[in-house]
Amino acid sequence: MPTIVFASPKGGVGKSTSAVLLGVELARKGAAVTIIDADPNKPVSDWARRPGRPPNLTVRADVTEDTVIDEIEAAAQRTAFVIVDLEGTASMMVAYAISRADLVIIPTQGSQLDAAQAAKAIKLIRQQEKAFARQIAYAILFTRTSAAIRPRTLGFIQDEFRRHGVPAFDTHLHERDAFRAMFSFGGTLEALSTSQVSNLDAALVNARAFAAEVVTMLRRGPRDEAAPAEAGAAEMGADR
Template structure:
């Protein structure tokens, strides 16, 4: 089954939020998911230890760099989706995760530094693909975006278009609800109302649209894969 790595050498770009949000949306569709937490800080694993984790999501933490690919591939034999939450450095664990992936999602915030980190990740994806003698699909998702698009984000869009990079139509907005997930556990629908921000329905719609676009990408790159979505 599909292995999706969420990767970037830059910390704080939204890898864990992206991983958890995607996992919860897939779980809500009735799909079984394993998150492989390849970050020594284990933020996804710590989220999974809190109350409210959906029953069809398992989080595996404490995975050694040399074991990431094997753990992910083993999990892919028994669940619908595997999501690898990679470390915020371009290290061996990230490279191994990328090499085992069917799709790499690269979270990028609206800054020149994040944009460069995205380019470095794309180079890693290409390098791992050459080693495996295959093309590893990758897509960039803009994170922590605001209602009014900044000049920096517009510049990033233009740069990635020039590089012929797949930039997801759906971005992950800057919302209190997304930030609260790792503090309170569970899914967006489980958060206390006080932590949902001023537009809780907007956050849930944003998450659903992001997951739907990921599924569309997976279906395009793996046309023979049949998903039994509830």
């Protein structure tokens, strides 16, 4: 069953938010989902302890560097999708999880600092590909963007990734009050009300578009673009 890993050496880019949104959307479609919470701060576990978690979505915590591969493989035997939310560092646990991924999602905000950290994640993916002699699909996911404004910095970063052959989601996860509210109130976007958050309908559309694009990427699988992407990662700051 597919394993989807959320990875970035930088914290605060929306890994946990993206992981929960994806897990909830897949569960809403009827799939059994496991989210492995490998972030020491345990944001996904905190969300899961609040009411409203879908019954077909399981969260596993207390994962260590020594057990993360076993946890991923066991979850893949039990559920249709495995989602791994990793810590914001470049650790051996991160490398081990990436080695088992069918798709690595690299959440990135529209800043040059985030772009440089994303490039480091790409380099780590390439190292795991070489170590295990397999291709690993990956893509940049721009997070906390504005639905109405496209800053020049974001446009420049997108163009740079494109120029270096780095794949990116067409869908951005916008800055939405509803996404934050899920971690305050628990449960799903559908369980929120317009009295609690603004622009709820737009948040639902955004989350569903993201999940649909993930499924499309999983069906497509990795593409043979290692040379330009690896060179691009180095040029964009992977060795800083």
